[in-house]
Amino acid sequence: MPKQFQQLDRVFQALADPTRRAVVERLANGPTAMSELARPFAMALPSFAQHLDVLEACGLVQSQKQGRVRTYRLAPEPLQDAEQWMAQQRAHWERRLDQLDAYLNELKEQHHEPRSPSTDRLEA
């Protein structure tokens, strides 16, 4: 399986959890220390750390340790890749709707067009 497919698997998997999405939302506003990130969650720190590990493994966040403080920041490329995949599907879908719409209009025009003896079909 191409590497990019595996990456999308892991990014979507990482985002399929409300705690991990909340962490991404928080980090979109700037780098944050782990203790600060964990504060809003009624969760043991080791469990919370596992969520951070999932986010870091798929490349959505990066961390750096300085002294005893580990700080996390968002790495936006994987998010952009996933967003781009979704935008592509929507674009295909919308183009298809446009095509359907054009086809329906064509049918309508054919239906309402007044037939005159001069049309090709009647002359033939």
Place this chain on the structure above:
Amino acid sequence: MPKQFQQLDRVFQALADPTRRAVVERLANGPTAMSELARPFAMALPSFAQHLDVLEACGLVQSQKQGRVRTYRLAPEPLQDAEQWMAQQRAHWERRLDQLDAYLNELKEQHHEPRSPSTDRLEA
């Protein structure tokens, strides 16, 4: 947990699989019969049907049976919700970068600005 959160959980979970993403890609180009959808995959039909069930359970696809043929079509709203969530995170992140950029420029200007005796600071 709010209903919208659960929905995002399930949509991202559904998209975390290459077979299911391939089905979404196929359906973005128009409704397709199940047998036709299954054709490109070296997979037993019951396994493939489970993937379709996951996609249908989270609302990403809808199906209709006519005679012996079940046809699937894309339901784009859940995809749009997930895309919107991603776009929001990116917007926050980009706004933060802009703010950082403005701050850095401000620092640079202060650093390079020639000090003159007429500035407020020196007059005070």
